Amino acid sequence: MQRVAIARWPFYVACLVLGIAIFASAMPTRANETIQRQIDQKNEEIKRLEEEARAYEAARLTAEQEAKSLQGQIKSIDASLQRIAANSRVTNAKISRTRLEIQALGGNIAATETIIAENRERLAALVVAIEKAERETPLAAFLKYDSLATMFAAADELGRLEGELAGRIHELRADRDRLRAQQTDARAKEADLQSLAGELADQTTLQSVQRSSRTTLLTETRNQEQRYQELLAEIERKRASLEKEIDTLEASLKPFDPLLVPAARPGILTWPMAGPIVVTQQFGYTAFARSGAYNGNGHNGIDLRAPVGTAIFAAEDGVVRAVGDTDLGCRRASYGKWVLIDHPNNLSTLYAHLSLIKVSPGQAVSRGDTIGLAGATGYATGPHLHFTVFARGSVEVIDYRSRVCGRMMTLPISNAYLDPRDYLNSL
Template sequence: MHSRSPNIFIFPALLFVPFLFFALPFFAAGQSADEVRTKIDSRNAEIKKLEAEIAKYQEELKKTRKEITSISGAVNDLTVTSKKLDTDITLTQKKIETAELRIGKLNQEIGRKSTELERSQNGLSSIMRSLDERENVTAIELLLAHEDLSQFWSQVDSLLMLGDSLDGHIDELRSISRELAKNKNLREEEKGSLQDFRTDLSDQKKVADYNKSLKTELLNETKSKESEYQKMLAERRARKEAFEADLAKLESQLVTILDPSKLPTQGSKALSWPLDTIIITQEFGDTAFSRSKAAPYNGKGHNGIDLGAPVGTLIHAAESGIVLGVGDTDTTCRGASYGKWILIQHPNGLTTLYAHLSVIRAKKGSVVARGETIGFVGNTGYSTGPHLHFTVFASQGVQIRDLASKGCSGRIYTLPVASYNSYLNPLLYL
């Protein structure tokens, strides 16, 4: 017993030596935590600069949009849109780089905390073993094992120090475990964001290609002549009017007896806005604009609302639900109808339509969450400018059906149709 007593004094001090290592700066292979933090700050500054540049393009597009009634105005609008879309892509690339740096930084921290946790666990085990060795020694045996009382009391003090050290290690172990779990959760969130950014980047490149193809097609079709441009617009207007007549004939024959109990309460915000920034360019129903002969509607009312936004703006699902279908009416008759569209049925008795998209992300049959990105704003179908056409149906009365086209003879549309009373005012549910 005499030979063991000096170790009691030394052990508690040695126990904390490994932790002094962690007070020093931690360096990962290739770069330090400070270097990573500096790179993250640099990327964030670049992101702010790009966001400001995109905001300027959006303001410029508000002006060019008013000039698309002429060939020069339309070409200029597509050119500015292309610049804005290229900047969107650069912005997303910077967000990807930032997310990768943050994940790397979290990996560093997780590695450090994991090592720290292992050291703390080993230290705790050592203390537990030391206490266990002394647990079977009675106070009388401990007293008789020493030549005088001073050695006895030193031994007692050492045991008390071990007890205090045990409490400290348990607290430290809990703290490290909490920090480790927190960093792992943050890493998973960053990985999710990184995947979202990569998906956005892929789709943004598709949107940019779509916009470039529009410009090429416009110049080829009109040969840059104003007379040819006006002729093209007139032809599309005629095809649009033919389509609306075909659709009205079919829908007027549909009858649905709606059960109000299967619809959400009006004003309950059963749906969320499908765009982040809301600019309503046309409301629902028989508005003054839809009655105008110069307008792209037939005077019988607007079956949804139009939300103005630049090409490439993200579109979100207004509520969770199942994607009943996606399509593109331009493959049947170009410039006559919805263009690229998505139809989603929600569990609250409503079904929503998103039209004139540039790129569709959602897949038929897939389940989407409220707020999930499902596509991007475009100018497909019959549209006088980039926007989202948003329609709300009572699910009881909407279906996807085939419709023969008179504007493009011999062709068949596949698109959503509904009885008139199944069209609901979106503003009552947003």
């Protein structure tokens, strides 16, 4: 009876090893079930908040159509404030979800490492047992078991268990590496979301500025539609006068060599904001341009629909040549806050009507880097991005005292405006 028990001990070892592994793997599973329920709840919350944000954006777009009236402008500002607040809640919920995902992955990694360590110890014990069996003389081995068949079966079982556990350790190592990669991805995702939360903090600051603008607007108009229309007329008069001054300055620039700019080809530049992209005004002699908006000139760029606070990206690698704010010299008459970037391919790009500038002159940027946030500074009937492409050698950044406003401003001028759509991918 003792020899039979000795012959069967490898099976008891197997049961012990596998039982511990199964028990250890069950613990994180139960913990992760709880975390997964919390993640599912966050997903539902995010879905609800995203629907809320979309509703506020729809309301903002509707109000934007009425922005030529005083009440329409106020509605547009209020709807924009609500949209930003809703987007902030979405981002915070996503950050909470990511932290839960990281917590679950951390539990899985710890449990897997524990299982690997336990299996290594048992594997070492099995190796020692096999080595001890190999050192036994045939006579000792024969006396230990009741038959040669039992002796060889015990040795074979030890070898089988050693191979089985080695395979399991290999699998668990792969699981651990996979889980660590997932944890790295989740932490990167959290970093992205934290960055987005920072952007939303910027946008919240901008909304505070808009609230101030709202107050200023009501003060200037005394909440009267007639006074608002008079204000718009005065803005239009200043814009037209400044436009003529700039035309004169640009006419004095030396001609540029068209052979220095790259041939038109999609993909030379990337779209300067995330989709969906909506072009609200094309380049050149558009209907709005033909209405006299640019003193008989064509539209020198393209306009993209962009709610206040939308991240604006560099269209290509390059160096920021200059930034500025024409509102400091002539309020609501030109580009407002703008960024000019020079690119190695002999193009320069301009991003105008920004609400916030995120770069500085001399700074190197890569394609897709955030350089600012969209807005409605300068001459803008509503929030959007004005995107212009120049031949790089044709652009000059000047400090100019406007006759119509009487104050200094910094702005880029050129006599070589190019159609951005020639260098962008088709929508």
